[in-house]
Amino acid sequence: MIEVDHLTKRYGPHTAVEDVSFRCEPGTVTGFLGPNGAGKSTTMRMICGMTAPSAGGAAVAGRPYRELPNPGREIGVLLDASAQHVGRTGREALTLAARTMGVERGQVAAKLDLVGLNETAARRRVGAYSLGMRQRLGLALALLGDPRVLILDEPANGLDPEGIFWMRGLLRDFADRGGTVLLSSHLLREVEAVADRLVVIGAGRVVAEGGKDELLAGAGTLVRARDQHALRLTLDRAGLPATAGTDGGYVVRAEPEAVGQAAADAGLVLTELRPAGSGGLEQLFLTLTAGASTKEAVR
Amino acid sequence: MTAVTAPAPTLRRPAAAGPSLARLTAVELRKLADTRAGRWLLITIGLVAAAIVTVQIFVLKDAEQTFTAFFTPSLFPVGLLLPVLGILSITAEWSQRTALTTFALVPRRERVVTAKLAAVVLAALASVLVSLAVAAAGTLAARATGGAGTWTFDWHLLPYAAVFQVANVLMGAGFGLLLLNTPLAIVTYLLLPTVWSVLAAMIRALREPARWLDTSVTMEPLLTPDMTAGQWGRLGVSLAVWLLVPLVAGLVRTLRREVS
Numbered sequence A: 001m002i003e004v005d006h007l008t009k010r011y012g013p014h015t016a017v018e019d020v021s022f023r024c025e026p027g028t029v030t031g032f033l034g035p036n037g038a039g040k041s042t043t044m045r046m047i048c049g050m051t052a053p054s055a056g057g058a059a060v061a062g063r064p065y066r067e068l069p070n071p072g073r074e075i076g077v078l079l080d081a082s083a084q085h086v087g088r089t090g091r092e093a094l095t096l097a098a099r100t101m102g103v104e105r106g107q108v109a110a111k112l113d114l115v116g117l118n119e120t121a122a123r124r125r126v127g128a129y130s131l132g133m134r135q136r137l138g139l140a141l142a143l144l145g146d147p148r149v150l151i152l153d154e155p156a157n158g159l160d161p162e163g164i165f166w167m168r169g170l171l172r173d174f175a176d177r178g179g180t181v182l183l184s185s186h187l188l189r190e191v192e193a194v195a196d197r198l199v200v201i202g203a204g205r206v207v208a209e210g211g212k213d214e215l216l217a218g219a220g221t222l223v224r225a226r227d228q229h230a231l232r233l234t235l236d237r238a239g240l241p242a243t244a245g246t247d248g249g250y251v252v253r254a255e256p257e258a259v260g261q262a263a264a265d266a267g268l269v270l271t272e273l274r275p276a277g278s279g280g281l282e283q284l285f286l287t288l289t290a291g292a293s294t295k296e297a298v299r
Numbered sequence B: 001m002t003a004v005t006a007p008a009p010t011l012r013r014p015a016a017a018g019p020s021l022a023r024l025t026a027v028e029l030r031k032l033a034d035t036r037a038g039r040w041l042l043i044t045i046g047l048v049a050a051a052i053v054t055v056q057i058f059v060l061k062d063a064e065q066t067f068t069a070f071f072t073p074s075l076f077p078v079g080l081l082l083p084v085l086g087i088l089s090i091t092a093e094w095s096q097r098t099a100l101t102t103f104a105l106v107p108r109r110e111r112v113v114t115a116k117l118a119a120v121v122l123a124a125l126a127s128v129l130v131s132l133a134v135a136a137a138g139t140l141a142a143r144a145t146g147g148a149g150t151w152t153f154d155w156h157l158l159p160y161a162a163v164f165q166v167a168n169v170l171m172g173a174g175f176g177l178l179l180l181n182t183p184l185a186i187v188t189y190l191l192l193p194t195v196w197s198v199l200a201a202m203i204r205a206l207r208e209p210a211r212w213l214d215t216s217v218t219m220e221p222l223l224t225p226d227m228t229a230g231q232w233g234r235l236g237v238s239l240a241v242w243l244l245v246p247l248v249a250g251l252v253r254t255l256r257r258e259v260s
Helices: A040-047 A090-101 A106-114 A119-123 A131-143 A161-176 A188-192 A212-217 A228-237 A256-266 A277-298 B021-033 B036-059 B067-095 B099-105 B109-144 B157-179 B182-202 B204-213 B229-256
Strands: A002-011 A014-024 A029-033 A055-060 A075-078 A149-152 A180-185 A197-202 A205-211 A221-225 A242-244 A250-252 A270-275
Touching (some): A002 A040, A014 A040, A014 A180, A029 A040, A029 A161, A040 A055, A040 A180, A090 A106, A090 A119, A131 A161, A161 A180, A180 A188, A197 A212, A221 A256, A228 A256, A256 A270, B067 B099, B109 B157, B109 B229, B157 B182, B204 B229
Antiparallel strands (some): A002 A014
């Protein structure tokens, strides 16, 4: 269980995170989405007590993170896979954490095995690891204390497709056994497959939040016609709000029936008409965060 | 809450007890030696002590080759390297960004810092044992090669040596805590005595304060069998300025600093 309550972080005149609130319930995977620089990492660092918030607070397992006596046993944290001493071996990094938490020694080998780091990899220095291997090591570190909550910042970064697939299975399984997962990403497709809930953040503010299905359902209708220009005019005339999709079609904020009727009235030949689904969510994600990412690029 | 009935992993467990300071200190001691850089620093400290003793065997007259004559000179080079150990133990967490993991597991940062200080103090005390050991080896070697090899030792020297090395390592740790940057802390620490002597040589008015503030001057009497009350006073003042102030200010900085 993670409760984020009106978290705000200001750096001088710049507000990195503004009034962010959401909850992650046991048994769910929450995808924390937003373009780079939207405030995802800052929010997660505030949840984990690494950064002091300017206002608001957060609680994990019912308590502010800094008040947990042995947080590693309750919350697995992976904020940055690169943040490992390059001179330590993978096994040594885990051994240090196991000793700190008071986890039995056998768990180190068990977790290395779980994340797919073999004996040879475990003996190598982290400096020689690829980003994908560091992510696996970070995940092993997060799972080491058998926590009930996982907080992972961009865990899919650097993983190959097989690795991403494997991680999804692992997180899904963790949540299905009653765990709480919060994972961030700047790629919608990455979290869409595993998340039950989505929190979308742009320019430091939560711009959309809810169940994935709920957000998908509200995503409108995807429509494509042989004559795209005529379709656009027809939609405008019918007063149906449409935005051009990335691949030529339009996403319309209306039911497929209304869109089909408008096209039929105009005598247009449609080549595609369906609930927008994930394509719509992507569209939503793009529009919601477009302003934010432009601002980020200019800053 | 949603209607999800939580199976085994989410059942309320009693909150796991936090790690004790002893456990954290053991972890920090392990961190001193589990990287190539750390291991070599420790090995170098041992080798330097041994090298000094070897040199003494060759340069000292036979009659002067006593246990004390081997022990005292070995403290200097070790005392120069120990601050680097103190600095690295603190700053490596930031330069290697392992602070992110360390503080995720122990969010009460003052406990981590306390454990680190305890670890480097133990390392400093161990270094005195190393100095004793190499001095003993030197004495035996001196006997074998025709030197005096007498075991004369003023026992006052032992606590003095311990104070000397502990103060050295803690000064390093203080600089590390305050500056949180490896090269900056090492350079600042090593430059400081030089700056003092240069300034004191140039500016007459600084000569008297230097006797109270230049640690290379105030710590010297620790390597002689007797220290006067005045010398203790000057040592105390200099350590308050160069050890206590950086430690306290550094602790405040470390507690407040954003980890990213």
